[in-house]
Amino acid sequence: MDPQATEGAVVSWPAVFVAIFGAVAAISAVAVVLSRNVVHAALSLVVVLGAAGAIFLVLGAEFVGWTQILIYVGAIVVLLLFGLMLTAAPIGKHALDNQQRGVAFITSAAVFGVFTFIIWRSFGSQRIHLNQVVRTSDIGRSLFSGYILPFEVVSVLLLAALVGAIVLAKKD
Amino acid sequence: MGLTDKVNFPQPAKFILNWGRKYSLWVMNFGLACCAIELIAASTSRHDFIRLGVIPVAHGPRQADMLVVAGTLTDKMAPALKRVYEQIPEPKYVISFGSCSNCGGPFWDSYSVTKGVDQIVPVDVYVPGCPPRPEALLEGILLLQDRIGKESLKEHYQRREAAEPEPAFTSTVPIVVGGGSINDTSIRDE
Amino acid sequence: MAMTKEERTAKLRELEQKIASKKGIGALYGLVKGMSVTMRTMLKPAITTQYPHVKPDLPERTRGVIALKEENCTVCMLCSRECPDWCIYIDSHKDVMPPKTPGARARTRNVLDRFAIDYALCMYCGICVDVCPFDALFWSPHFEYSTDDLSTLTHEMDTLAKWMDFVPPPPPLEDGAEDPSQEGAAADSATPAAGTTEAAETQAPPAREERHDEEPPQIDQEAYDAAIAQGKPDREARALAKKAWILKRRKAQS
Amino acid sequence: MIFYHFFSNPWAVFALKLAAVFIFFLTAPLFLGYVEHKGLAHMQSRLGPMEAGKFHGWAQLIADGVKFIQKEDIVPDAADRRIFMLAPMIVIIPVSLVFLVIPFGPAAVSCHAPAGAGACGFWGENFDVGIFFVLAISAISVIGMLMAGWASANKFSLIGAIRGAAQLIAYELPLVLAASAVAMQAGTLSLVGIGDAQKAYWFVFPQIARFIIFVIASLAELSRPPFDMPIADSEIIFGHMTEYTGIRFGLFLLSEYAGIVSLSAIAVVLYLGAWHGFFVPWIPGPIWTLAKIGALSFLVIWLRATYPRLREDQLQKMAWKYLIPIALVNILLTMIFKVVF
Numbered sequence: 042m043d044p045q046a047t048e049g050a051v052v053s054w055p056a057v058f059v060a061i062f063g064a065v066a067a068i069s070a071v072a073v074v075l076s077r078n079v080v081h082a083a084l085s086l087v088v089v090l091g092a093a094g095a096i097f098l099v100l101g102a103e104f105v106g107w108t109q110i111l112i113y114v115g116a117i118v119v120l121l122l123f124g125l126m127l128t129a130a131p132i133g134k135h136a137l138d139n140q141q142r143g144v145a146f147i148t149s150a151a152v153f154g155v156f157t158f159i160i161w162r163s164f165g166s167q168r169i170h171l172n173q174v175v176r177t178s179d180i181g182r183s184l185f186s187g188y189i190l191p192f193e194v195v196s197v198l199l200l201a202a203l204v205g206a207i208v209l210a211k212k213d
Numbered sequence: 214m215g216l217t218d219k220v221n222f223p224q225p226a227k228f229i230l231n232w233g234r235k236y237s238l239w240v241m242n243f244g245l246a247c248c249a250i251e252l253i254a255a256s257t258s259r260h261d262f263i264r265l266g267v268i269p270v271a272h273g274p275r276q277a278d279m280l281v282v283a284g285t286l287t288d289k290m291a292p293a294l295k296r297v298y299e300q301i302p303e304p305k306y307v308i309s310f311g312s313c314s315n316c317g318g319p320f321w322d323s324y325s326v327t328k329g330v331d332q333i334v335p336v337d338v339y340v341p342g343c344p345p346r347p348e349a350l351l352e353g354i355l356l357l358q359d360r361i362g363k364e365s366l367k368e369h370y371q372r373r374e375a376a377e378p379e380p381a382f383t384s385t386v387p388i389v390v391g392g393g394s395i396n397d398t399s400i401r402d403e
Numbered sequence: 404m405a406m407t408k409e410e411r412t413a414k415l416r417e418l419e420q421k422i423a424s425k426k427g428i429g430a431l432y433g434l435v436k437g438m439s440v441t442m443r444t445m446l447k448p449a450i451t452t453q454y455p456h457v458k459p460d461l462p463e464r465t466r467g468v469i470a471l472k473e474e475n476c477t478v479c480m481l482c483s484r485e486c487p488d489w490c491i492y493i494d495s496h497k498d499v500m501p502p503k504t505p506g507a508r509a510r511t512r513n514v515l516d517r518f519a520i521d522y523a524l525c526m527y528c529g530i531c532v533d534v535c536p537f538d539a540l541f542w543s544p545h546f547e548y549s550t551d552d553l554s555t556l557t558h559e560m561d562t563l564a565k566w567m568d569f570v571p572p573p574p575p576l577e578d579g580a581e582d583p584s585q586e587g588a589a590a591d592s593a594t595p596a597a598g599t600t601e602a603a604e605t606q607a608p609p610a611r612e613e614r615h616d617e618e619p620p621q622i623d624q625e626a627y628d629a630a631i632a633q634g635k636p637d638r639e640a641r642a643l644a645k646k647a648w649i650l651k652r653r654k655a656q657s
Numbered sequence: 658m659i660f661y662h663f664f665s666n667p668w669a670v671f672a673l674k675l676a677a678v679f680i681f682f683l684t685a686p687l688f689l690g691y692v693e694h695k696g697l698a699h700m701q702s703r704l705g706p707m708e709a710g711k712f713h714g715w716a717q718l719i720a721d722g723v724k725f726i727q728k729e730d731i732v733p734d735a736a737d738r739r740i741f742m743l744a745p746m747i748v749i750i751p752v753s754l755v756f757l758v759i760p761f762g763p764a765a766v767s768c769h770a771p772a773g774a775g776a777c778g779f780w781g782e783n784f785d786v787g788i789f790f791v792l793a794i795s796a797i798s799v800i801g802m803l804m805a806g807w808a809s810a811n812k813f814s815l816i817g818a819i820r821g822a823a824q825l826i827a828y829e830l831p832l833v834l835a836a837s838a839v840a841m842q843a844g845t846l847s848l849v850g851i852g853d854a855q856k857a858y859w860f861v862f863p864q865i866a867r868f869i870i871f872v873i874a875s876l877a878e879l880s881r882p883p884f885d886m887p888i889a890d891s892e893i894i895f896g897h898m899t900e901y902t903g904i905r906f907g908l909f910l911l912s913e914y915a916g917i918v919s920l921s922a923i924a925v926v927l928y929l930g931a932w933h934g935f936f937v938p939w940i941p942g943p944i945w946t947l948a949k950i951g952a953l954s955f956l957v958i959w960l961r962a963t964y965p966r967l968r969e970d971q972l973q974k975m976a977w978k979y980l981i982p983i984a985l986v987n988i989l990l991t992m993i994f995k996v997v998f
Contacts (some may be wrong), residue, residue, distance in 0.1 A: 115796025123822040233723025238708035264707035272895035302729035353549040
């Protein structure tokens with residue numbers, strides 16, 4: 042962001058921004074869970090995903106950041122809200138609670154732990170060099186060389202989802 | 214709203230504010246009978262009241278500034294008119310168009326016709342005619358614009374407040390229409 | 404061999420029909436044609452009349468407002484009584500005038516005090532104008548009298564009289580109509596104005612007055628005798644004979 | 658010399674650009690709104706506004722704005738207050754951000770900004786992934802639309818919002834596909850780069866289909882006729898805006914017209930050769946860009962005057978059955994051409 046920021050400073054501007062957006066994302070994530078209104082929860086999710094996108098942007102991964110916003114904010118959450126409003130999204134204070142907080146807590150804590158562990162294990166020792174601009178072509182190259190297998194697996198998964206959707210839709 | 218109803222603005226600001234209201238009158242079309250045809254004619258190519266800044270057919274009452282009641286208002290329809298009027302945000306103006314809405318007109322002796330819309334909502338301009346020509350509506354709009362150009366919003370609100378208990382449909386005078394009270398709020402929910 | 408304009412348009416129309424009825428191209432053609440229609444309209448001058456700056460050119464018989472010619476009013480109250488809306492208010496008093504010849508009875512005359520029309524209520528039917536026997540009420544195309552106060556829509560005599568200025572002169576009579584200034588004397592008029600009116604007069608059905616002037620029906624003797632022979636009473640026989648005479652005359656005329 | 662120092666400060670230049678973009682963001686939609694008033698009027702053989710501001714009603718939209726700030730600000734009783742009041746901002750901010758990246762002209766010949774040659778030129782900001790930025794940011798508006806529709810506690814609003822979301826989901830895909838085909842052909846995601854790449858020929862010519870797809874999808878994203886089902890005023894009373902009054906409603910209107918300008922600008926940059934003109938090369942680039950944006954915006958108005966509204970199912974059918982397959986085939990063709998030539 043700031044051309045004056047230099048590597049080696051004790052606290053660089055990007056780090057500050059990452060911290061801010063991280064905090065926003067964390068608070069909103071808690072709001073998603075605690076909200077008693079489905080639509081409020083979904084809108085908090087927008088903030089979470091937007092903040093995640095912003096973190097990518099701060100770290101110089103422009104393409105990934107905007108893709109995050111385009112796909113998650115622009116499509117996934119819209120689809121989510123669309124589904125909610127088509128089915129049940131009452132306006133007002135309707136308590137939404139499924140009385141299974143214990144199980145939910147254990148599950149989410151486990152997921153959190155696993156992810157933290159994995160990410161720390163794999164990338165914990167790496168340092169990001171913010172002076173290097175991440176070019177889109179680099180992402181494309183690494184996607185189609187180093188990560189070709191996961192990419193294809195995801196494609197097959199999406200295809201399966203597509204076929205499933207068609208089968209469901211054609212059933213009537 | 215906000216400041217405009219409390220403060221009397223000094224002249225240049227007041228002029229600009231009045232000018233804005235004067236030339237941006239979005240119409241809520243409340244056409245009830247034959248007069249509505251003349252009202253529509255005033256909005257079409259030949260007379261085209263957009264010329265005067267009257268944008269025809271605001272999408273809903275929330276975006277409207279002016280209510281034109283054109284036609285015979287029956288007691289059955291009166292609550293609907295009242296409701297539409299209340300949905301329009303202040304500052305709002307009402308034009309009563311044609312004899313029926315002015316004071317009942319040919320139906321002066323009818324059991325079911327409201328004798329004048331000014332019993333329901335405060336009217337700013339009365340356009341006579343049965344039905345009035347489209348030009349007569351344009352003339353009424355010019356009169357209204359003239360008044361808006363001169364008025365002070367603060368006084369407008371004060372007058373409106375003073376006139377507010379005047380309409381018949383307050384809780385003290387239940388007027389029974391179609392077997393139910395006009396103030397019956399149950400019609401509001403579906 | 405050049406085609407006439409009609410032929411060319413007909414041919415084009417045919418071609419257009421052919422294109423429009425095709426499945427894919429037809430829809431596309433419709434879209435393009437729609438665009439061309441709006442564009443052409445845009446390039447043509449608008450038909451809007453600019454009312455406050457340009458006064459509308461209204462027909463003479465436009466029912467804008469009813470004007471009062473005060474001196475013609477005799478306070479007969481016909482208009483007020485015939486008004487379906489009861490929107491005409493008339494007040495008057497009787498004025499006693501000295502007799503014309505000494506010793507005769509004093510004459511009385513109605514004097515109009517108030518003549519008001521409530522235009523908020525008026526339904527502009529024009530019955531008052533029609534029934535007025537002395538031509539005191541007139542239609543005027545004037546329409547610019549909207550107001551912000553309902554009570555001011557009841558217009559009094561002075562305003563109504565002022566509106567006489569807006570009353571247009573009566574429209575010219577149709578071809579063949581009688582000259583109103585020579586009413587009753589139409590038959591005597593020596594020289595018709597033009598040949599066309601003459602022709603129209605001869606073709607037109609006889610005026611009502613002329614029919615009144617016809618000789619009274621007479622008794623047809625043959626029919627009377629026949630009726631008596633049938634044993635009908637004298638009264639009935641005379642009536643039948645009169646009818647027969649009229650029929651005969653009509654046949655002779657046509 | 659003082660000018661040199663002023664312009665060599667990147668922050669000063671950026672602030673100046675921001676101000677220029679902001680002014681353009683405020684004036685262009687007003688101008689477009691006026692043109693729409695007049696254009697629609699003349700297409701219907703009318704005159705349109707004539708009195709406000711005396712000369713052909715040029716101040717009609719300014720009068721509307723002055724009126725909007727005076728209107729009562731109504732929040733319905735049953736509405737979700739915070740979301741209701743937040744929604745117009747969520748709609749208008751993304752639209753205004755799009756203006757930041759529209760390139761109006763080529764990069765300046767002599768550039769002294771320390772940030773590099775990419776920093777100066779007739780644009781607010783030159784992102785490396787400009788086109789992605791535009792697509793991502795303009796998709797956020799629909800969240801505001803959904804918020805407005807849901808929070809109004811009005812069935813028309815909700816129906817409008819749902820229609821809008823359905824429309825966006827359907828048309829986002831052809832829009833992105835049509836745009837990415839252009840990015841492939843140009844070999845860059847930067848809008849300035851795409852503009853530069855059209856020096857030889859406009860990208861509309863090799864494949865006119867994707868330009869048409871882009872325009873149709875943009876119309877649908879903007880909810881402009883003939884795709885205005887989300888705001889259909891004759892059926893659902895302006896959809897998500899039903900309950901909005903005064904300045905909040907004004908913001909929605911502003912965002913609609915700003916959206917037309919911004920998407921027209923993007924279409925111009927992607928397909929119509931951006932600042933590259935023809936026949937008269939001495940006319941500067943920014944004027945070319947503005948003229949093309951104007952022409953495309955006029956097309957949007959023209960379409961509004963001409964075509965009736967589609968039905969909801971026709972809309973969905975059009976997107977999924979025609980536009981998306983055509984866009985996919987188009988991408989395939991672009992890819993083949995790119996590899997072969």
